[in-house]
Amino acid sequence: MSQLAQQLAGGQFVVTAEIAPPKGTNLAPALDGARKLRGVTAVNVTDNQGANMRLSSLALAAQLQQSGTETILQLTCRDRNRMALQSDLLGAAAFGIENLLLLSGDHGKFGDHPDARPVFDLDSVQMLDMASGLMAGTDMAGKPLNGVPRFFPGAAVNPAAEPFELMFQKVTKKVASGARFFQTQSVFEHGPLERFMAAMAPLRVPVIAGVLLMRSAKMARFLNANIPGVKVPQPLIERLEDAGDPMAEGLAIARETVGWARELCQGVHLMTLGHEDQIPAILA
Amino acid sequence: MIISELKPLDELQLALSACDKLFLVGCAACATACKAGGEEEVFKLQEWLATQGKEVSGSVVIDEACHIMRAARELRHHRNAVQEADALVVLACGSGIQSISSNVEKRVVGGLNSMFLGNVRRFGHYEEMCSLCGDCILNETAGICPVTTCAKGLLNGPCGGMEDGRCEVDEEIECAWRLIYERLQKQRRQGVFARRVPPKNWSRRRQPGRYRLKNGGR
Known part of the structure; x- marks a missing residue:
């Protein structure tokens, strides 16, 4: 069982972080960055994040896993059909990767290869079903596997999405399809998170709240304009704008959000975008 | 109908660079309706070709250019003008272009790009609502197709x-899943939300498509 699965089962408050594979073959900065992480249970390895082509998430996750860092492998439906997704999941299992975050994926329009043909052969619910099937020993064609993978599949959710009921029916489907934990899109407000966690209670699936470290008002506006599902509220942008030291204000905002997560959720997922050295300060 | 638009003129110019005399073909069906390949557009093309120093040996607007036999018949009626031409320029969808190219030995230059199967919102405004997937889910989705109108073609609800x-x-x-959700609510039914939709059977859409009516359609 992965540490992440164990700690969540044991009711421990978990901390996850994330690392993006390089554009190129130089893994040193990513491996070095992972080594320096402190107080983190597992590290998400992003998959062509924002539809920008990078080294394969599986390759970096395998390296991290073998050098002793527990990973959460992110896999999207955007770039691979059902055969490639199954192949990659079996490959991940062969490298000892258990934690998965199975996603639809941002649309290719947002990235650096907007002319590519998007795949979306499966959606995230179907990919969770696929992972559950592999764990039960059969592929999507019903053929038996020689060697059965063990996974701890997770899914993503935007707790502030509207209409809420529409978003939540998909959460229910994801749980039915085998999601064992959720990592959320960046959280910026207490109210929507509280409402979401109240709805989650009967499902008894742990939720790891996404916390994004904003360094400036400019960055917040960029996120709003360019990252699907991220909406930084105006009052937070103003706080960053008015602050003498925007980075310190961003840290303060992140700390407040971690506080809400400690009150309501089972963990936090820290998106520090290159400022991983700030993680202890965010958790302090 | 099939929505198409005129190719960029510089692309056409390049495609026609080795041809002096041309026979023009339009289509009276979809390409006429979306103002890309009807009488009017064939005439405009002829005018433009004149400015490029090209000669036109003749032209025809075929009833439905996608009808292979009908296209053959029309081309036979104009066989002398077709014979004279170095190439045929076709203002029809890709299907129509290939009806022509399968009926003549001569070079065929397509003048349009075909875009999608479109509904007409109002004159000149077209929207894609069906992608001909061969495995229709509309009865469960309150008559709104997520395969086409969701940018990712998701089957189990909206993305993040x-x-x-x-x-x-x-x-x-508007998010296709929101529209589906709201219309189902108005109809007081769960529809597609009652189940986890399994992965789509894309073998129904294996290309190239072939279909024959049973008993020859009798």
Whole structure:
């Protein structure tokens, strides 16, 4: 069982972080960055994040896993059909990767290869079903596997999405399809998170709240304009704008959000975008 | 209908660079309706070709250019003009272009790009609502196709990019899943939300498509 699965089962408050594979073959900065992480249970390895082509998430996750860092492998439906997704999941299992975050994926329009043909052969619910099937020993064609993978599949959710009921029916489907934990899109407000966690209670699936470290008002506006599902509220942008030291204000905002997560959720997922050295300060 | 548009003129110019005399073909069906390949557009093309120093040996607007036998018949009626030409320029969808190219030995230059199977919102405004997937889910989705009108073709609800019920790809567009959800609510039924939709059977859409009526359609 992965540490992440164990700690969540044991009711421990978990901390996850994330690392993006390089554009190129130089893994040193990513491996070095992972080594320096402190107080983190597992590290998400992003998959062509924002539809920008990078080294394969599986390759970096395998390296991290073998050098002793527990990973959460992110896999999207955007770039691979059902055969490639199954192949990659079996490959991940062969490298000892258990934690998965199975996603639809941002649309290719947002990235650096907007002319590519998007795949979306499966959606995230179907990919969770696929992972559950592999764990039960059969592929999507019903053929038996020689060697059965063990996974701890997770899914993503935007707790502030509207209409809420529409978003939540998909959460229910994801749980039915085998999601064992959720990592959320960046959280910026207490109210929507509280409402979401109240709805989650009967499902008894742990939720790891996404916390994004904003360094400036400019960055917040960029996120709003360019990252699907991220909406930084105006009052937070103003706080960053008015602050003498925007980075310190961003840290303060992140700390407040971690506080809400400690009150309501089972963990936090820290998106520090290159400022991983700030993680202890965010958790302090 | 099939929505098509005229190719960029510089692309056409290049494609026609080795041809002096041309026979023009339009289509009286879809390409006429979307103002890309009807009488009017064939005439405009002829005028433009004149400015390029090209000669036109003749022209015809075929009833439905996608009808292979009908296209053959029309070309036979104009066989002398076709014979004279170095190439045929076809203002029809890709299907129509290939009806022509399968009926003549001569070079065929397509003048249009075919875009999608479109509904007409109002004159000149076309929207894609069906992608001919061969495995229709509309009866469960309150008559709104997520395969086509969701930018990712998702089958189990909206993606994480939905913001205030709008699509991450284009905020002008309402999320298809929100529209499905609201219409089902109005109809007081669960529809597609009652089940986890399994992966789509894309073998129904294996290309190239072939279909024959049983008993020859009798």
